[in-house]
Amino acid sequence: MRIVVTGGSGRLGRTLVSGLADAGHDLVSIDRQPSDRLDRPDVAQLAVDLADADATAAALAATRADALIHLAAIAVPFSAPEDVILRTNAGLAQSVLGGAVRAGIRRVVAASSPTVIGYGAPRGWTPDRLPLDETSPVEPWNAYALSKLLIEQTLDTLRRQTGDQVRYASFRPCFVIAPEEWAGAPTQQGHTVQERLDDPALAAPALFNYVDARDVASFADSLLAALDDIPSGEVFFVGADDALARQPLSDLLPRFHPGTAEAASALTGDSPAFSSAKAARLLGWHPSRSWRTELAGSPTPASVS
Numbered sequence: 606m607r608i609v610v611t612g613g614s615g616r617l618g619r620t621l622v623s624g625l626a627d628a629g630h631d632l633v634s635i636d637r638q639p640s641d642r643l644d645r646p647d648v649a650q651l652a653v654d655l656a657d658a659d660a661t662a663a664a665l666a667a668t669r670a671d672a673l674i675h676l677a678a679i680a681v682p683f684s685a686p687e688d689v690i691l692r693t694n695a696g697l698a699q700s701v702l703g704g705a706v707r708a709g710i711r712r713v714v715a716a717s718s719p720t721v722i723g724y725g726a727p728r729g730w731t732p733d734r735l736p737l738d739e740t741s742p743v744e745p746w747n748a749y750a751l752s753k754l755l756i757e758q759t760l761d762t763l764r765r766q767t768g769d770q771v772r773y774a775s776f777r778p779c780f781v782i783a784p785e786e787w788a789g790a791p792t793q794q795g796h797t798v799q800e801r802l803d804d805p806a807l808a809a810p811a812l813f814n815y816v817d818a819r820d821v822a823s824f825a826d827s828l829l830a831a832l833d834d835i836p837s838g839e840v841f842f843v844g845a846d847d848a849l850a851r852q853p854l855s856d857l858l859p860r861f862h863p864g865t866a867e868a869a870s871a872l873t874g875d876s877p878a879f880s881s882a883k884a885a886r887l888l889g890w891h892p893s894r895s896w897r898t899e900l901a902g903s904p905t906p907a908s909v910s
């Protein structure tokens with residue numbers, strides 16, 4: 606498949622592009638600027654400001670791609686003023702996803718975020734049940750989470766325009782850990798994976814979720830392979846099979862998220878707060894990496910079997 610990835614120079618994008626190229630696809634990355642960290646001469650890198658709808662439409666049409674994966678966004682909550690995050694992410698979704706459809710791209714996929722669920726809301730958050738899955742209610746409480754919900758709904762909007770001749774899906778990747786971060790490079794939040802494990806307060810805002818970027822690449826490969834055969838417009842959580850924690854979440858979650866004790870009692874052992882069971886059921890996809898095997902020198906957790 607010829608696949609165009611927006612935001613291919615980014616933290617997730619570099620690994621996604623490389624992983625899909627390794628899987629045998631023909632890749633085009635579109636980003637504001639090419640990445641010299643994407644050391645792949647076989648991947649075409651186009652420099653386009655995707656906020657420019659005309660330039661975006663022209664670039665997408667020129668790719669003659671079979672599929673698009675839209676990652677480009679302001680990727681961190683509160684990293685810019687709320688109005689800028691909302692305008693940027695929702696606007697990019699319009700220009701990129703709408704542009705892809707008008708360019709004749711038949712498979713259109715976008716990155717959403719688990720934050721649409723609304724955990725960490727200042728006035729409290731009480732889930733009915735854990736782990737969270739795609740049927741859990743969405744209650745965004747900041748502009749980033751709202752922009753991600755809008756991206757999911759932009760796909761729904763386009764689906765109502767085109768019907769099933771174009772296939773759509775969105776995915777909500779958990780806290781992405783790129784391969785170099787296992788070896789000590791800073792994560793998206795600035796600290797290392799080791800520090801995130803050592804201080805549960807660091808991983809608590811994301812409910813101790815995580816996923817290896819290479820597993821997101823294998824998810825995307827499975828998704829694109831299945832997209833013509835599953836219902837169009839599905840949303841998927843994409844996370845590791847365990848929590849990024851040394852203690853069970855039944856203990857940790859209530860400490861950091863008051864109101865979760867009852868639901869969290871189901872999260873014994875190393876169970877994560879997010880379920881990827883839908884991706885397993887519909888796509889046959891399973892994450893293959895865990896911090897327990899990837900983190901060099903990681904001590905064996907004493908309290909978790």
Ligand SMILES: NC(=O)c1ccc[n+]([C@@H]2O[C@H](COP(=O)([O-])OP(=O)(O)OC[C@H]3O[C@@H](n4cnc5c(N)ncnc54)[C@H](O)[C@@H]3O)[C@@H](O)[C@H]2O)c1
Pocket residue numbers: 611612613614615616617618635636637638653654655656675676677678679680681697716717718719777778779780781782793
């Ligand atoms: N990293 C995570 O833990 C995580 C978790 C959930 C969802 N996501 C989502 O996954 C996607 C990728 O995240 P990431 O961590 O790789 O982010 P990132 O910031 O590392 O990469 C985003 C890329 O988009 C590009 N971009 C932004 N605006 C652009 C524009 N106007 N024109 C062209 N390029 C533009 C940037 O140059 C950058 O390379 C985002 O949509 C993010 O919201 C990420």
